[in-house]
Amino acid sequence: MEKHGGFHACSVFITTMSVVSALADVSPFLDMSYPFKTGETIYWPTARPFELEVVHSGETEDGIYLEMNNFCAAEHGGTHVDAPAHFSEGRYRVHDISLDTLIGPAIKIDIKDKADTNSDAELTISDLQAWEQTNGRIPDDVILLVDTGWGSRWPNRTLFLGTETNDTSLLHFPGIRPDTAQWLVDNRKIKAIGIDTPSIDYGQSVLFEAHRILFEDNIPGLENVANLDKLPTTGATIYAVPIGIHDGSGAPTRIFATGWRSDVPEPCNMEASGPSPFLDLSYRFKENETIYMSVARPFEFEIGFRGVTDNNFYYEGNNYCASEHGGTHMDAPSHFAQGRHQVHDVRLDTLIGPAIKVDIKAKADEDSLAMVEVADLEAWEEVNGRIPDDVILMVYSGWGARWPDRAAYLGTETNNASLLQFPGIHPDAARWIANNRKIKCVGIDTPSVDNGQSTTYDTHVILFEKNIPALENVANLDKLPTKGATVFALPMKIYGGSGAPARIFATGWNPDLYDPCDVVGSACHPTFDGSLLLSIGTAIMFVKLAR
Known part of the structure; x- marks a missing residue:
């Protein structure tokens, strides 16, 4: 070939x-991202919410139909990534995180049963050990996702955050215990961690210790992950791809999974190690650098806070605004x-x-x-x-x-x-x-x-x-x-x-690198005649052999 x-x-x-x-x-793709929608997307009570400003919707003076909008938001809201720099000084910001870190095999740990009866439930070491007794040791270089069932509450802000107010002391939702985070850092080798709640620390945390432990080891966190109920315990591949905000402590992220249904073939095999197979085709979003048309609002990056808090831990958080059409x-x-x-x-x-x-x-x-x-x-x-x-x-x-x-x-x-x-x-x-x-x-x-x-x-x-x-x-x-x-x-x-x-x-951009999406059989050419079922069967066989 x-x-x-x-x-x-x-x-x-x-x-x-x-x-x-x-x-x-x-579709072979399970979308695990919530839409960013004014008045609906859930943000931390103290964060700037997502706002879409309609610039034009209708015919221009020249008789051309045109839709165009601007938007503003905090980095940390909706489906997003927390870069390690969010709570750990000197660690990776968004533009430092390689695609390899956020793409790979996934495992899911389900704590819905205890979260159903306790909104302050946390993932414990014993939960991890119980998972391993059933499924084997947590493999190296996986993305670990925690399913608390909280996605069923989205977009009801009161149910999702546990309060109608902006008082952070009243937040109630599940998270990950700090000693569990430490156990993962010390004993296993995960690439990233995610959860279907607003934070990897539970709602009542004031020191955000799970964040700090994981981020000190440059393990990024994915928050407000959607559709975790549809993800299998093992066997799926996660793609968590953030917008490339330069110097960002977080960013809106499009997350999807393949291998989420046993009856749909896995299109790529992302389990191989070695040099990165990914070619980034995107420019970073950086104030005073990213190019926009003259009529468009340029990318603006506002540092919200960067330093040590009153509770004596490091924290970064920022806001951004831009036109949809630029970069x-x-x-x-x-x-x-x-x-x-x-x-x-x-x-x-x-x-x-x-x-x-x-x-x-x-x-x-x-x-x-x-x-x-x-x-x-x-x-x-x-x-x-x-x-x-x-x-x-x-x-x-x-x-x-x-x-x-x-x-x-x-x-x-x-x-x-x-x-x-x-x-x-x-x-x-x-x-x-x-x-x-x-x-x-x-x-x-x-x-x-x-x-x-x-x-x-x-x-x-x-x-x-x-x-x-x-x-x-x-x-x-x-x-x-x-x-x-x-x-x-x-x-x-x-x-x-x-x-x-x-x-x-x-x-597949470099013939010297492994192409995870090149699983090919010489006898396999998709047609829409009588050989259709043979083509599908051949494709599935090759996918299974590759994995």
């Missing part, structure tokens, strides 16, 4: 998402197409899958307004074969080499939109893609899928009318192969959003 010289005979992603879905509407982000179809998908409507299946790359760098080097044309797509197919169904199509213009130089990247030092200069996708090419091929999503390494001089945003409109979302400001596309990689594009789950910051990464 050719790795990058020809398209894979059978990628398990294609089999899982195309073939299995043909039999039933079953590495996803445009939801509703951005330019009324009634089409908003961020919370876009399924994970749409944003995860095999990727192809169309390279227009040579002509972009000569013309800053170069566009992908139908001829470029036809030339790609002459060399590589027909663009397969259900792929993510990435456009590489070489523009990433200009980041974060705003003037070079946007083509102007001013805020005058009429002076913007960067490559894009020609409307005719967008129409050809939408009408003649079946792609899931499109991405580009520039600020927009329309080139800098577009005023009618025809490419956006054409793609979005077909509910094809767009990824913009995608990083490191020079490292992505023409074909053979798998892309994961994970936006912050903003309810009602026309776009959202996104964390994007790839596997």
Whole structure:
């Protein structure tokens, strides 16, 4: 089998998402994130809640439909990661945490029974020992998740926090005992820990000792994890992918699982050790660096507290604000197409899958307004074969080499939109893609899928009318192969959003590295004729052999 010289005979992603879905509407992905929704998403009583500000919703003066919003929030609320720096000075902040730390095999420890009768219940050493008696020793390099049943109370703030007030002394919810945290640090080797409550310390904690013990060892925490009731005790893989906030003590995080149902094949095998298989395709969100269009609110980072508290422990907490459309982000179809998908409507299946790359760098080097044309797509197919169904199509213009130089990247030092200069996708090419091929999503390494001089945003409109979302400001596309990689594009789950910051990464980008999503059988090619069941069975067999 050719790795990058020809398209894979059978990628398990294609089999899982195309073939299995043909039999039933079953996704291999279990979304374990709550949406960020004004007035609903639960935050710590003293934290700034999530607020979505509608900037525009309707037709512009030019007769173009446009949705666009800004948002603000604390780092620590909704489904999010606590970076170790949150409670441990000098330890990892969000941008320091590798993707490897937050992606891997998961185990679940269930303490629902005692949490049902005691809202201050805690995970104990004896709970861990009882789990091991049944399931064997907790493996190295797993993500340990604690299921207290608290997810059934979301989004009822009173039930979830244990109080109607903002008085933190009245908080009541389960957590993890400090001596249990210490036992894990001393005796086992977990990568990360998560829970379905607001905090890994229980509600009545004032010293947050479980946080401090785990974070001193650089073990991050996941909080407000959704749908833990659906996760099996063992056998699932967790992907916990935070928005890349530079210097953040935490960040909104999109979490999902595979291997959560025994009747749906596991698309990737993340259990192998060795060099990281992940290529980060995202720029960090950093104040005064992350590039936004002139009409958009830039990323703003406000340090809330950083230092030693009155209770004599170290603490960091921050707030942030931004437009949905800036940095590495996803445009939801509703951005330019009324009634089409908003961020919370876009399924994970749409944003995860095999990727192809169309390279227009040579002509972009000569013309800053170069566009992908139908001829470029036809030339790609002459060399590589027909663009397969259900792929993510990435456009590489070489523009990433200009980041974060705003003037070079946007083509102007001013805020005058009429002076913007960067490559894009020609409307005719967008129409050809939408009408003649079946792609899931499109991405580009520039600020927009329309080139800098577009005023009618025809490419956006054409793609979005077909509910094809767009990824913009995608990083490191020079490292992505023409074909053979798998892309994961994970936006912050903003309810009602026309776009959202996104964390994007790839596997299969380097032939010298293990590709966890390349589980292939030479006899396995998904079809929709009589060989369908054989294809599914072959895929499942290879997945099981790989694991």
